[in-house]
Amino acid sequence: MKNPKTLSHVDQDGRANMVDVTEKSVTQRFASASGYVQMQPATLHMISRGQHAKGDVFAVSRIAGIQAAKKCADLIPLCHPLMLSKVQVDFSVDTQLQRVNISATCKLAGKTGVEMEALTAVSVAALTLFDMCKAVDPEMVIGEIKVDRKSGGKTGDWVRSESN
Known part of the structure; x- marks a missing residue:
């Protein structure tokens, strides 16, 4: 894993700092992220068939992620x-x-990337799915939330390598 040369969210004195994007160009930005919720086969069967008593787990989790x-x-x-x-x-x-x-x-046209938004969408969708199913399967595991791809800005395109 590469170490960053500098941390952009820390100023010269080590204090938290919101990055100034005033002078950055507006470009088309894109990011995708992924993760999973692992569960018992019976739980997976129930929600994939839309048989959960709380309703459509995927619809609620999708709205929560958005x-x-x-x-x-x-x-x-x-x-x-x-x-x-x-x-x-x-x-x-x-x-x-x-x-x-x-x-x-x-996606957006803007001065800063959307990796955090994609990660947040996956994270909250996973948490919502977990919340809706925890009564029937408290041993579920949320895992491997990560950025898969991004494009735009001065760093250009990036795709996660197979080994990561």
Whole structure:
């Protein structure tokens, strides 16, 4: 893993600092993130068939993830408030690994990236899914929340390597 040369959210005296993006160019920004919730086969079967007593777990979790991306700056202290143009949260059921895979995509035209918004969308979607199912499966595990891809800005395109 590469170490950053400098931490952009710390000033020269080591104090927390919101990055000044005033002089940055507006570019098309994109980020995708993913994670999963692993659970018992019976729980996975129940929610994939829409048989949970609380209702459509995926619909509620999707809305929660979208809402979370929009509220990222309220949750992460040094994030800039962004005018997101697209937030998409998707789920796929993996019966072999007994889990629900979660992915989120965020887009905008702006001066700063949307990686934190994509990560927040995945995280809150996973937490919502966990919350709705914890009574029937308290041993669920949320895992591997990570940025998969990003584009835009002066650093350009980045894709997670297979080994990470």
